[in-house]
Amino acid sequence: MAINTAANTLAKSQYSNYSNKVAITRATSEPVLVRRLLISVVIVFLGAFLILPLVAVFTEALRHGFATYFAAISDANALAAMKLTLIAALIAVPLNVVFGVSAAWAIAKFEFKSKSILITLIDLPFAVSPVIAGLIYILIFGMQGWFGSYLFDHDIKIIFAVPGIVLATIFVTFPFVARELIPLMQAQGKEEEEAGLVLGASGWQILWRITFPNIKWGLLYGVILTNARAMGEFGAVSAVSGHIIGMTNTMPLHIEILYADHQLAAAFAVASLLALLAIVTLIVKTFVEWRVAQNAIHNESI
Amino acid sequence: MQTFKYLKKTLLISALFLPLTGLAADVSLLNVSYDPTRELYVDYNKAFASYWKNKTGDNVTIKQSHGGSGKQARSIIDGLDADVATLGLGYDVDQLYEKGKLIPKDWQKRLALNSSPYTSTIVLLIRKGNPKKIKDWDDLTKTGVSVITPNPKTSGGARWNYLAAWAYAQKQGGNEAKTQEFIRKLFKNVPVLDTGARGSTTTFAERGIGDVLIAWENEAFLAQKEFPGKYEIVIPSLSILAEPPVTVVDKYAKKHNTEAVAKAYLGYLYAEEGQEIAARNFYRPTLASIAKKYESQFPKVNLVKIDDDFGGWQVAQKKHFSDGGTFDQIYQK
Numbered sequence: 001m002a003i004n005t006a007a008n009t010l011a012k013s014q015y016s017n018y019s020n021k022v023a024i025t026r027a028t029s030e031p032v033l034v035r036r037l038l039i040s041v042v043i044v045f046l047g048a049f050l051i052l053p054l055v056a057v058f059t060e061a062l063r064h065g066f067a068t069y070f071a072a073i074s075d076a077n078a079l080a081a082m083k084l085t086l087i088a089a090l091i092a093v094p095l096n097v098v099f100g101v102s103a104a105w106a107i108a109k110f111e112f113k114s115k116s117i118l119i120t121l122i123d124l125p126f127a128v129s130p131v132i133a134g135l136i137y138i139l140i141f142g143m144q145g146w147f148g149s150y151l152f153d154h155d156i157k158i159i160f161a162v163p164g165i166v167l168a169t170i171f172v173t174f175p176f177v178a179r180e181l182i183p184l185m186q187a188q189g190k191e192e193e194e195a196g197l198v199l200g201a202s203g204w205q206i207l208w209r210i211t212f213p214n215i216k217w218g219l220l221y222g223v224i225l226t227n228a229r230a231m232g233e234f235g236a237v238s239a240v241s242g243h244i245i246g247m248t249n250t251m252p253l254h255i256e257i258l259y260a261d262h263q264l265a266a267a268f269a270v271a272s273l274l275a276l277l278a279i280v281t282l283i284v285k286t287f288v289e290w291r292v293a294q295n296a297i298h299n300e301s302i
Numbered sequence: 303m304q305t306f307k308y309l310k311k312t313l314l315i316s317a318l319f320l321p322l323t324g325l326a327a328d329v330s331l332l333n334v335s336y337d338p339t340r341e342l343y344v345d346y347n348k349a350f351a352s353y354w355k356n357k358t359g360d361n362v363t364i365k366q367s368h369g370g371s372g373k374q375a376r377s378i379i380d381g382l383d384a385d386v387a388t389l390g391l392g393y394d395v396d397q398l399y400e401k402g403k404l405i406p407k408d409w410q411k412r413l414a415l416n417s418s419p420y421t422s423t424i425v426l427l428i429r430k431g432n433p434k435k436i437k438d439w440d441d442l443t444k445t446g447v448s449v450i451t452p453n454p455k456t457s458g459g460a461r462w463n464y465l466a467a468w469a470y471a472q473k474q475g476g477n478e479a480k481t482q483e484f485i486r487k488l489f490k491n492v493p494v495l496d497t498g499a500r501g502s503t504t505t506f507a508e509r510g511i512g513d514v515l516i517a518w519e520n521e522a523f524l525a526q527k528e529f530p531g532k533y534e535i536v537i538p539s540l541s542i543l544a545e546p547p548v549t550v551v552d553k554y555a556k557k558h559n560t561e562a563v564a565k566a567y568l569g570y571l572y573a574e575e576g577q578e579i580a581a582r583n584f585y586r587p588t589l590a591s592i593a594k595k596y597e598s599q600f601p602k603v604n605l606v607k608i609d610d611d612f613g614g615w616q617v618a619q620k621k622h623f624s625d626g627g628t629f630d631q632i633y634q635k
Binding site: 142145148155157160242243244246247257262264 | 332334337340341365366379380381382402501504507508528557
């Protein structure tokens with residue numbers, strides 16, 4: 001305690017010296033011109049790279065009025081694309097949650113030899129181009145690939161069908177949940193779990209009552225990112241889709257087809273749905289980030 | 303609750319017996335095609351479905367997949383289980399035999415006219431008023447003219463484009479070296495090589511890049527229809543007869559038990575209604591009566607043929623588009 005007070009006094013005296021020096025020009029204030037210039041650079045940049053494209057998507061989508069807009073998004077092929085996108089996300093996201101939590105749990109709470117190899121493996125989908133990821137599945141499950149003739153003989157369709165699209169989506173979204181949770185769980189340490197264990201809690205009780213409540217906001221954040229990527233993925237899905245209209249086109253692929261068909265308004269109408277998803281994602285993400293920060297402050301005060 | 307369960311059971315059982323009671327069967331076909339045929343097959347599929355319904359009582363739904371011809375062939379070989387393949391050129395269909403053994407070697411002899419129910423040719427699409435004064439192939443090699451054509455490595459249409467230009471240069475009395483120099487100059491004027499014909503049309507018509515688009519005749523007509531008054535078609539003094547062939551993909555059709563309907567689907571392309579739909583979508587009909595009816599739509603063009611002037615697709619592919627072929631050579635200089 002005594003040392004602490006001494007250090008505080010020292011810091012205070014240093015601070016007053018410092019603040020005397022800088023009192024003449026406030027540290028946070030540049031000349032007005034520089035401030036305004038910097039701010040306008042940021043605004044122009046944001047406007048040109050974020051707001052403008054977003055506005056363009058919606059104006060193009062509504063160019064021919066609401067009737068065309070709703071016709072485009074209620075078209076049978078568009079609905080099929082939305083359904084497929086949802087199916088892919090609904091399968092990929094929960095699987096990634098299970099995988100991400102287990103991997104993060106293993107890496108953050110245990111020490112083992114091949115830990116760095118596991119971390120590298122989790123990062124692999126970030127390093128591999130999505131198109132290559134799609135081609136890997138063609139090499140494995142394609143007719144000329146390893147299991148091609150077996151699958152053909154047994155009437156099992158993987159690529160150029162829904163399972164292939166789901167697989168490709170899972171591959172590209174693999175790291176999101178784990179990457180989000182690993183630093184969080186490492187920072188939290190394992191004391192609380194150990195305390196639970198000592199007090200006689202079972203494995204499940206530790207998981208549900210200690211680990212999950214601690215990571216829930218981080219996990220939600222990971223889920224949001226995974227979902228956004230799952231719905232927006234183009235390259236990997238394009239490679240394994242086969243582009244059968246009304247069957248194996250996800251929303252991004254459907255947009256590409258509409259664009260190539262000279263149906264600009266319809267292409268932008270469907271694109272606007274993805275843009276809306278992005279906006280909703282951003283809002284939810286901001287909210288979750290705010291909750292995470294609140295939680296951290298709350299934990300600090302304890 | 304009990305009644306509901308009972309009802310469900312009855313429905314289920316009756317559903318099982320439906321096919322046996324002589325009601326219409328539902329058949330599904332997958333047509334894997336090249337880029338510019340989307341509109342053609344949207345129309346044709348409707349016509350064939352009602353024809354088949356009248357003839358057999360069965361409901362047939364046809365699914366479509368479109369992309370660059372070479373890429374589509376690759377997908378079929380990799381397991382995209384098309385019942386019929388309607389691709390941009392014979393070489394790509396040959397690959398279905400060569401690489402996948404999905405069809406017999408003599409597939410092209412199975413249907414009339416080299417299995418090509420409709421034909422097309424290669425024309426030049428220019429901007430209204432012809433500001434760059436483009437009249438023939440040699441104008442495409444001039445400095446300051448920007449030319450749009452897809453990549454011959456991935457696109458069937460691009461290969462027809464390339465060979466048409468090659469045939470023109472050769473007919474100018476040029477020897478092999480001079481011909482290649484002509485093509486090299488032409489491709490020096492190409493700022494973007496898209497992967498498929500439709501991609502090039504979009505680059506030219508929607509993004510406004512380039513002074514001239516080398517295109518399928520049907521694609522050029524379609525661009526004129528979609529953007530009225532903005533583009534003109536120039537018929538070069540010499541072009542190539544493009545024969546986009548069709549085939550049943552035997553291995554997959556057999557598996558799906560759709561051989562008969564797949565065969566009928568391709569056969570009906572040669573019938574009057576099929577030919578009329580092709581003509582309406584700017585493909586040149588091969589049936590004399592329909593060809594006469596649409597005579598005014600398709601200008602007379604001086605055409606070379608792939609078999610007569612290039613020794614067939616296998617030879618042309620090897621010489622021009624395989625690794626180290628003439629197309630690779632013009633980019634190495």
